[in-house]
Amino acid sequence: MSESLNKPSLLYIEADWDFDALKRAYDAIEDIALGDxxxxxxxxxxxxxxxxQMLDAYSSHGMPLMYKHWSFGKHFARDQMNYQKGYSGLAYxxxxxxxxxIAYLMEDNTMTMQALVMAxxxxxxxxxxxxxxxxxxxxxxxxxxxxxxxxxKYISKCEDEYGLxxxxxxxxxxxxxxxxxxxxxxxxxxxSEADRLAKIAARIKYEETNFNDIWRTLPNIEEPDDEKEERxxxxxxxxxxxxxLLYFIEKASPVLRPWQRELVRIVRNIAQYFxxxxxxxxxxxxxxxxVHHYIMNALYDRGQISEGAIMEFLHSHSSVVFQPExxxxxxxxxxxxxxGFAMMxxxxxxCEDPKPEDREWFPDxxxxxxxxxxxxxxxxxxRDESFIQQYLSPTVMRDLRMFALSDxxxxxxxxxxxxxxxRGFRRVxxxxxxxxxxxxxxxxxxxxxxDLEGDRELQLHHIxxxxxxxxxxxxxxxxxxxxxxxxxxxxxxxxxx
Amino acid sequence: xxxxxxxxRRKNPKGKSLGNRQRxxxxxxxxxxxxxxxxxxxxxxxxxxKGEKISIPSKxxxxxxxxxxxxxxxxxxxxxxxxxxxxxxxxxxxxKGAGRGKGKEASDGGEGEDAFQFTxxxxxxxxIFFEDLELPNLIKRSLKEIKAYTLKRAGITVAGSPxxxxxxxxxxxxxxxxxxxxxxxxxxxxxxxxxxFELERIAQPDESEIAEKKAxxxxxxxxxxxxxxxxxxDPLDLRFNAYEQTPMETTAAVMxxxxxxxxxxxxxxxxLAKRFYMLLYLFLKRRYERVEVVFIRHTHHAEEVDEETFFxxxxxxxxxxxxxxxxxxEVQKDRFPAHEWNIYxxxxxxxxxxxxxxxxxxxxxxxSVMPISQxxxxxxxxxxxxxxxxxxxxxxxxxxxxxxxxxxQWENFAQTRIARPQDIFPVFRELFAKNAKEAA
Numbered sequence: 001m002s003e004s005l006n007k008p009s010l011l012y013i014e015a016d017w018d019f020d021a022l023k024r025a026y027d028a029i030e031d032i033a034l035g036d037x038x039x040x041x042x043x044x045x046x047x048x049x050x051x052x053q054m055l056d057a058y059s060s061h062g063m064p065l066m067y068k069h070w071s072f073g074k075h076f077a078r079d080q081m082n083y084q085k086g087y088s089g090l091a092y093x094x095x096x097x098x099x100x101x102i103a104y105l106m107e108d109n110t111m112t113m114q115a116l117v118m119a120x121x122x123x124x125x126x127x128x129x130x131x132x133x134x135x136x137x138x139x140x141x142x143x144x145x146x147x148x149x150x151x152x153k154y155i156s157k158c159e160d161e162y163g164l165x166x167x168x169x170x171x172x173x174x175x176x177x178x179x180x181x182x183x184x185x186x187x188x189x190x191x192s193e194a195d196r197l198a199k200i201a202a203r204i205k206y207e208e209t210n211f212n213d214i215w216r217t218l219p220n221i222e223e224p225d226d227e228k229e230e231r232x233x234x235x236x237x238x239x240x241x242x243x244x245l246l247y248f249i250e251k252a253s254p255v256l257r258p259w260q261r262e263l264v265r266i267v268r269n270i271a272q273y274f275x276x277x278x279x280x281x282x283x284x285x286x287x288x289x290x291v292h293h294y295i296m297n298a299l300y301d302r303g304q305i306s307e308g309a310i311m312e313f314l315h316s317h318s319s320v321v322f323q324p325e326x327x328x329x330x331x332x333x334x335x336x337x338x339x340g341f342a343m344m345x346x347x348x349x350x351c352e353d354p355k356p357e358d359r360e361w362f363p364d365x366x367x368x369x370x371x372x373x374x375x376x377x378x379x380x381x382x383r384d385e386s387f388i389q390q391y392l393s394p395t396v397m398r399d400l401r402m403f404a405l406s407d408x409x410x411x412x413x414x415x416x417x418x419x420x421x422x423r424g425f426r427r428v429x430x431x432x433x434x435x436x437x438x439x440x441x442x443x444x445x446x447x448x449x450x451d452l453e454g455d456r457e458l459q460l461h462h463i464x465x466x467x468x469x470x471x472x473x474x475x476x477x478x479x480x481x482x483x484x485x486x487x488x489x490x491x492x493x494x495x496x497x
Numbered sequence: 498x499x500x501x502x503x504x505x506r507r508k509n510p511k512g513k514s515l516g517n518r519q520r521x522x523x524x525x526x527x528x529x530x531x532x533x534x535x536x537x538x539x540x541x542x543x544x545x546x547k548g549e550k551i552s553i554p555s556k557x558x559x560x561x562x563x564x565x566x567x568x569x570x571x572x573x574x575x576x577x578x579x580x581x582x583x584x585x586x587x588x589x590x591x592x593k594g595a596g597r598g599k600g601k602e603a604s605d606g607g608e609g610e611d612a613f614q615f616t617x618x619x620x621x622x623x624x625i626f627f628e629d630l631e632l633p634n635l636i637k638r639s640l641k642e643i644k645a646y647t648l649k650r651a652g653i654t655v656a657g658s659p660x661x662x663x664x665x666x667x668x669x670x671x672x673x674x675x676x677x678x679x680x681x682x683x684x685x686x687x688x689x690x691x692x693x694f695e696l697e698r699i700a701q702p703d704e705s706e707i708a709e710k711k712a713x714x715x716x717x718x719x720x721x722x723x724x725x726x727x728x729x730x731d732p733l734d735l736r737f738n739a740y741e742q743t744p745m746e747t748t749a750a751v752m753x754x755x756x757x758x759x760x761x762x763x764x765x766x767x768x769l770a771k772r773f774y775m776l777l778y779l780f781l782k783r784r785y786e787r788v789e790v791v792f793i794r795h796t797h798h799a800e801e802v803d804e805e806t807f808f809x810x811x812x813x814x815x816x817x818x819x820x821x822x823x824x825x826x827e828v829q830k831d832r833f834p835a836h837e838w839n840i841y842x843x844x845x846x847x848x849x850x851x852x853x854x855x856x857x858x859x860x861x862x863x864x865s866v867m868p869i870s871q872x873x874x875x876x877x878x879x880x881x882x883x884x885x886x887x888x889x890x891x892x893x894x895x896x897x898x899x900x901x902x903x904x905x906q907w908e909n910f911a912q913t914r915i916a917r918p919q920d921i922f923p924v925f926r927e928l929f930a931k932n933a934k935e936a937a
Contacts, residue, residue, distance in 0.1 A: 019503055019505075022503060023503065026502070026503075043502075044502055045502060045504065046502055046503050046504070047503075047504045047505075047506045048503065048504070048505050048506060048507055049506045049507060049509075050507050053506065053507070053509065059517070068516050068517055068520065069517060069520065070517060070520035070521040070523070070524045070558070071517075071521070071558075071560055072517040073516075073517030073518040073519065073520050073521030073522070074521045074558055074560075074613070074615075076517060076518055076521075077518060077521060077615035077616070078613070078614070078615050080615070080616070081614070081615045081616040104506075107507055164520075168520075172560075175560060176560065176561050176562055178562070179562055179563065180563065323577055323578075324578070325577055325578020325580075326576035326577060326578045326579075327578060327580075328578070331576075331578075334575070334576075334577060400577040400578070401577055401578050401579040401580070402575050402576070402577050402579065403575070403576060403579040403582050404573060404574070404575050405573065405574045405575070405576060406571065406572075406573050407571065407572050407573070407574065407590075408570075408571040409568055409569050409570055409571070411590075412589060412590055413587040413588060413589055413590060414587070414588050414590060415585070415586070415587050415588075416582045416583065416584055416585065416586040416587075416588070417573065417584065418584050419579055419582055419583055419584055420579065421583075421584075423584065424584055428575055431573045431574070431575050432575040434573065435573075435574065435575060441565075442563075443563045443564065443565060445563060462563075464570075465570075466570045466571040466572065467569055467570030467571055468565045468566065468569060468570030468571075468572065469565070469566050469569045469570065470563055470564070470565065470566060471563075471564045471565060471566040471567070472566065474559075474561035474562060474563065474564055475563065477559060477561035478561045478562065478563050481561070
């Protein structure tokens with residue numbers, strides 16, 4: 001210990017952090033991340049916050065600029081209780097997919113934790129956000145912060161203008177359709193269409209300048225004719241069936257007023273923004289975990305952090321990637337950190353030190369020694385489902401002792417369909433991959449008809465796969481919400497695929 | 498790497514979610530209130546105002562989404578940690594509902610029927626509890642009829658008692674005046690006097706010396722005169738510190754709980770009384786910095802006891818209500834002087850007392866108790882069947898009828914009847930309703 005304390009190369013000695021030490025650590029981490037790993041990141045902005053502020057950020061999707069809604073308060077109430085009673089800790093960090101990338105460090109962290117978090121969030125997640133095809137195509141990192149700012153202001157203005165209850169009714173209803181409010185196959189338009197936002201601003205301004213108290217008792221200003229025509233033209237272009245319920249409602253609902261359409265649109269845009277994150281949990285966390293693990297070890301190898309620090313790091317790293325077994329009381333599904341990290345470490349091993357089995361399974365990368373390129377390619381071009389299908393190796397399946405289970409609700413037994421042996425590897429792998437296919441998880445609900453000229457009934461179909469029908473408990477509640485937005489009857493039929 | 502990459506946000510306002518939290522509480526208000534009222538029943542009086550973990554049914558705050566029914570269809574899963582399974586094994590499913598682990602997988606909005614659990618802060622808890630409740634004329638009473646005073650500095654005046662003289666101000670004024678009126682200083686005069694002595698000591702003074710002597714004498718004469726009409730300190734210079742009597746708000750309250758514990762008061766009656774006292778305690782706690790509670794129980798004689806004994810031990814004997822009032826006055830004189838304490842009295846009884854005693858009670862209340870009390874509440878605990886009989890406010894047990902005479906005279910006196918737990922809250926509200934007239 002005394003030897004290491006004297007090492008001039010150490011970035012920090014004390015467990016407490018200060019801004020100078022953060023800066024030294026950041027520079028050293030950046031050197032490894034860019035120079036050694038060759039990551040490609042958005043500029044970083046790192047903000048230090050207190051634990052209360054972390055709780056705040058937590059409950060509104062981790063976004064710094066979320067509009068106000070009671071459901072965030074509900075999550076806050078629960079998170080706060082769990083935190084204060086010690087049932088759960090707080091995340092060490094939150095990172096936002098924006099340009100510049102914003103990462104939050106909690107002030108209670110030790111210096112080693114801050115270094116870990118910077119490596120994890122500011123380089124791992126940041127690289128993933130910037131390079132993964134889903135994020136590149138489907139989200140707009142440049143526009144998100146200004147869009148959220150717009151949304152927040154717009155919604156609070158609506159609350160002033162039309163009342164909290166009115167706004168809440170629309171948001172509640174729209175929130176219930178967030179899972180059905182994304183485009184899965186065609187690319188959504190950019191958020192920051194400057195001209196459209198300018199149009200909204202101009203309209204608000206116009207309403208303000210023409211404000212006349214006498215007219216306040218009249219119904220809200222109707223949609224201008226030109227916009228209505230434009231919207232109806234868009235409706236005609238929608239080809240049924242349409243999977244994006246929120247989009248369809250926003251455009252075609254016969255009862256929504258312009259500001260209500262805008263609210264639906266805001267919720268839809270936010271759902272769309274988070275959609276890639278739902279599809280890349282394993283990869284995103286795996287990437288960040290792999291990067292922080294590599295960087296922290298490199299720092300240690302270069303003599304820049306002490307033995308004490310690396311021990312502290314390993315302790316928290318191993319709790320992050322801990323995977324309880326299925327019969328453990330702590331088990332709650334597969335830990336995306338554990339799976340992602342294990343797979344990426346294994347890719348590195350396959351490239352550097354392949355076993356004969358690996359040469360058979362991964363002929364093009366085994367022994368190629370270019371794990372940096374292989375990983376970067378994977379991070380850029382896959383999502384969880386395809387990544388697992390492509391890269392889950394027998395070694396990882398064996399290490400985690402994975403087994404596949406078939407469960408038919410009609411049957412009184414479950415069946416083990418495959419285990420981690422030569423006969424079962426491929427089946428386990430494709431079943432695990434399908435577990436990460438959102439198309440399988442989230443009910444596939446489509447608009448099949450809306451008689452806009454006639455009785456305006458909105459017809460929805462749920463395409464049932466493998467007999468998995470909708471839960472009755474929530475179905476009616478959601479349908480009620482849809483009726484709020486649609487204003488006329490809504491029917492939902494469940495059809496076998 | 499530049500320094501601006503790091504931003505210290507710790508000083509930024511926290512509690513960004515507070516607004517959202519309030520929206521949530523507002524939305525779930527009705528259910529939260531019910532949960533709060535329910536939780537009151539299991540608490541001891543003094544710990545009642547802690548923060549409270551409550552669960553509410555998540556009906557009104559559900560965030561429903563379309564989800565698959567977990568009990569239908571086929572699904573394939575992969576789990577880690579295989580120990581003994583091989584392909585083709587069949588395992589019996591656990592009975593429905595007992596499946597461990599699966600429950601946790603349920604996502605955010607799915608669990609429609611579950612209770613939602615969270616912690617209310619102390620303030621939120623009590624605010625909900627005391628929603629639109631207020632003691633009658635509370636503001637008037639606690640701000641107008643103030644009984645204690647304190648002296649406060651109120652600047653400088655030109656008149657006052659010598660003890661309050663502000664020396665610095667006075668001397669400064671005197672000094673300025675002396676300079677302005679050119680009062681000759683003592684030093685100057687002493688110098689002249691010394692010179693005069695020197696001149697007088699000369700045996701045979703010459704012309705010039707005699708002239709000088711004369712001049713000095715004249716000068717001294719003039720100086721003396723000048724000093725006479727510019728005194729060292731003039732009444733004009735005097736300044737005094739001014740004090741004003743400022744009314745002091747009494748921030749401490751004492752609450753006397755009087756209860757009949759004779760045989761006629763059973764567990765049920767005591768339990769009802771306890772709830773009423775709890776409410777009163779909470780209410781006072783909310784408004785005063787310090788609240789003391791004195792428990793006085795009585796049969797045919799009264800004694801001060803602790804909470805446990807008060808509510809849970811039994812005693813037999815007759816019933817003489819006035820002994821409790823005597824005891825209360827004794828304790829009050831001893832430890833709670835009326836000018837320092839706001840005095841609240843809550844009396845619970847089944848309404849029976851020795852014949853003739855009711856009259857004595859009324860006398861005591863009129864003469865000694867009511868004048869010093871902020872509020873006196875009498876609650877009569879009835880059998881549920883009796884409630885019908887006594888629906889008319891004028892009929893009732895002896896004490897009730899006797900007390901009826903007090904209400905018109907004393908605005909801060911209230912009496913009411915309780916038969917069931919659910920009566921307490923409305924009755925409490927009525928007693929302390931914003932508009933006390935309605936209750937009377």
